[in-house]
Amino acid sequence: MARRRGYSVVHLEREAGARGASVRNFGLIWVSGRRAGPELALALRARELWEEIAASAPGTGFRPAGSLTVAASDAELSVLAEAAELPDAKQRDFELLGPPGVRAVNPALRGELAGGLYCRADAIVEPRRALPALRAMLKTGYEWLPGREAVEVAPHGIRDQRGEWHRGDLVVLCTGANLTGVAGPHLAASAHNLRRVRLQMLQTAQFHEPLTTAVADGDSLRYYPAYDVPSRTLLPPQSPVAAAHRAQLLLVQRADGGLTIGDTHSYDEPFSFDVDEDPYDHLRARASALLGCELPPVRRRWAGVYSEVTGTSELYHRSAVAPGVVLVTGPGGRGMTCSPAIAEETFPR
Numbered sequence: 001m002a003r004r005r006g007y008s009v010v011h012l013e014r015e016a017g018a019r020g021a022s023v024r025n026f027g028l029i030w031v032s033g034r035r036a037g038p039e040l041a042l043a044l045r046a047r048e049l050w051e052e053i054a055a056s057a058p059g060t061g062f063r064p065a066g067s068l069t070v071a072a073s074d075a076e077l078s079v080l081a082e083a084a085e086l087p088d089a090k091q092r093d094f095e096l097l098g099p100p101g102v103r104a105v106n107p108a109l110r111g112e113l114a115g116g117l118y119c120r121a122d123a124i125v126e127p128r129r130a131l132p133a134l135r136a137m138l139k140t141g142y143e144w145l146p147g148r149e150a151v152e153v154a155p156h157g158i159r160d161q162r163g164e165w166h167r168g169d170l171v172v173l174c175t176g177a178n179l180t181g182v183a184g185p186h187l188a189a190s191a192h193n194l195r196r197v198r199l200q201m202l203q204t205a206q207f208h209e210p211l212t213t214a215v216a217d218g219d220s221l222r223y224y225p226a227y228d229v230p231s232r233t234l235l236p237p238q239s240p241v242a243a244a245h246r247a248q249l250l251l252v253q254r255a256d257g258g259l260t261i262g263d264t265h266s267y268d269e270p271f272s273f274d275v276d277e278d279p280y281d282h283l284r285a286r287a288s289a290l291l292g293c294e295l296p297p298v299r300r301r302w303a304g305v306y307s308e309v310t311g312t313s314e315l316y317h318r319s320a321v322a323p324g325v326v327l328v329t330g331p332g333g334r335g336m337t338c339s340p341a342i343a344e345e346t347f348p349r
């Protein structure tokens with residue numbers, strides 16, 4: 001977004017390569033679950049921008065695959081049916097489908113299901129490839145400086161750990177879930193509460209057939225604000241393992257054919273430094289039940305942490321910390337979706 005506005009850009013990253021939430025996520029450009037109003041508007045604008053950017057950076061792996069949120073019971077189907085009748089269902093391109101309709105859209109879903117909500121607005125990118133693809137697209141006017149940690153802020157400038165100052169018209173601090181360090185004092189003084197959330201994920205070997213859409217299970221209805229409809233209160237309790245780990249099944253096929261499967265939500269710090277097998281067993285069983293077959297072997301497991309604003313109607317944290325220095329973080333579980341639109345609105349019109 002800075003390059004589009006004609007700025008030349010210096011990009012500092014404290015690690016040798018990005019290792020934060022932006023490479024650990026599902027790559028879901030998720031419009032379906034967003035809260036009606038400004039959150040949906042931001043996601044829709046971001047979806048538009050992702051598609052536009054991907055035309056110049058095909059390595060991002062953007063594909064307008066859509067998603068299916070699958071109901072396993074009549075109670076879950078009622079929630080989907082209500083969501084499909086909401087005034088903004090058209091913007092999300094929702095369509096309620098029975099089991100044959102679900103299978104016509106995604107033939108790999110051969111398991112038991114009561115129906116599903118097709119969201120044509122949802123899309124997928126490849127999180128492990130997107131950042132290098134974006135950097136490759138920025139051929140001129142862009143300098144990438146890995147291994148540089150911003151440690152001090154001054155008006156229109158930042159100092160890295162080597163003592164070198166980087167100055168410009170605008171400094172944008174995007175420090176992710178790092179709530180201490182250079183952003184720490186500003187976040188501590190801010191009116192916004194930020195919390196960190198830890199998620200567990202896994203990836204399988206190549207699945208034997210294409211998954212034409214992303215897939216979510218009925219547990220996702222409990223977490224996404226778009227499904228805050230009257231019949232949601234009638235959902236039976238989650239299974240004990242899912243409830244203990246605040247798990248929902250999200251399932252995305254990677255460009256190489258593997259399946260990314262998640263996730264869990266943990267809010268209590270200190271976070272575990274290891275990954276817990278119980279929610280993985282649960283998520284694999286759910287995925288296997290929807291696909292109606294055994295999953296390929298697991299190849300990778302990891303956890304990721306994002307930061308999110310709480311107790312505010314703001315969708316993320318943005319504050320001026322010094323003249324010409326703005327801090328942007330805390331987009332929560334919608335950061336991969338909304339990042340291009342957040343970047344766009346970070347620049348003064």
Ligand SMILES: Cc1cc2nc3c(=O)[nH]c(=O)nc-3n(C[C@H](O)[C@H](O)[C@H](O)COP(=O)(O)OP(=O)(O)OC[C@H]3O[C@@H](n4cnc5c(N)ncnc54)[C@H](O)[C@@H]3O)c2cc1C
Binds near residue numbers: 019021150178182199
């Ligand atoms: C497991 C998981 C799954 C998710 N799935 C999705 C999804 O499918 N769709 C969706 O929309 N969102 C998803 N999210 C949320 C999304 O990934 C995040 O909201 C988003 O990536 C946050 O981006 P960020 O740039 O703020 O943070 P990050 O991606 O963490 O980037 C921060 C970067 O800043 C660097 N850094 C920190 N401090 C400094 C410093 N002082 N100097 C220099 N560099 C510094 C860090 O090393 C890091 O590379 C998911 C998150 C997780 C963890």
